[in-house]
Amino acid sequence: MAPGESGAAAGEAYSAAEREAIYRAIRERRDMRHFAGGHVEPAVLERLLRAAHEGPSVGFMQPWRFIRVSDAALRRQLHACVDAERLRTAEVLGASPAPDAAGPAVQGAGRQEEFLRLKLEGILDAAELIAVVLADGRDAHVFGRRTMPHMDVASVGCAIENLWLAARAEGLGMGWVSIFDPLDVARLLGLPPGAEPVALLCLGPVHGFYPSPMLERERWARRAPLASVVFDGGWGRPARWLSGSENGGAGDG
DSSP, X not given: OOTTOSSOOTXXXXXXXXXXXXXXHHHHOOBOOOOOOOOOOHHHXXXXXXXHHTSOOGGGXXXXXXXXXXXXXXXXXXXXXXXXXXXXXXXXXXXXXXXXXXXXXXXXXXXXXXXXXXXXXXXXXXXXXXXXXXXXXXXXXXXXXXXXXXXXXXXXXXXXXXXXXXXXXXXXXXXXXXXXXXXXXXXXXXXXXXXXXXXXXXXXOOSOOOSSOHHHXXXXXXOOOGGGTOBSSSTTOBOTTSOOOOOOOXXXX
């Protein structure tokens, strides 16, 4: 079945150009770490946050809150939180899983060095810094969460992805930073009890978008083939209807 012949009701499908624009934004979205300074016009920032707020949420709970961080001193404090966790993560990566075996210890040390070489954030460089927070009082929302309470986090992820794709369409880069201690960030942002920071989003102009995910370019990880993550009728059962073509696309990194 060709694109546009999906069986949708007449008039419901987007035009070919509109469809391609959406799929292009998905393909070319990147987790950006390098920013060009500059600024984001207030109207554009509002448009992006509106796109995030229009994201889907389980039970329509809308658990997201967005905090714009403009104060330079607060940015530096948040950057220090991220850097502290970066070093702690490096320690874990460098730990040997088998202290009496030299081989794994060497591999661990190498992974630690690779991690420390990566640029993980642009908190001090990006035009805008947006903290995304799970709102307090969300335990009152039971619809869709009684057996899966983590659906609040899943819902926030949908809002962030909306913002990400909209930013790419505007020609702005965005990077999701999650390397921090939530308690430290909550204290710095003055969050009420029960609220929890999920992301620090670096947003703004970039000199150019990475042609492929940064972590893939740095050989940290590679995208799994589609056939390895799509099953048919049960876990591990191959989806033989897949075309077998792997065209790459956007992904973490």
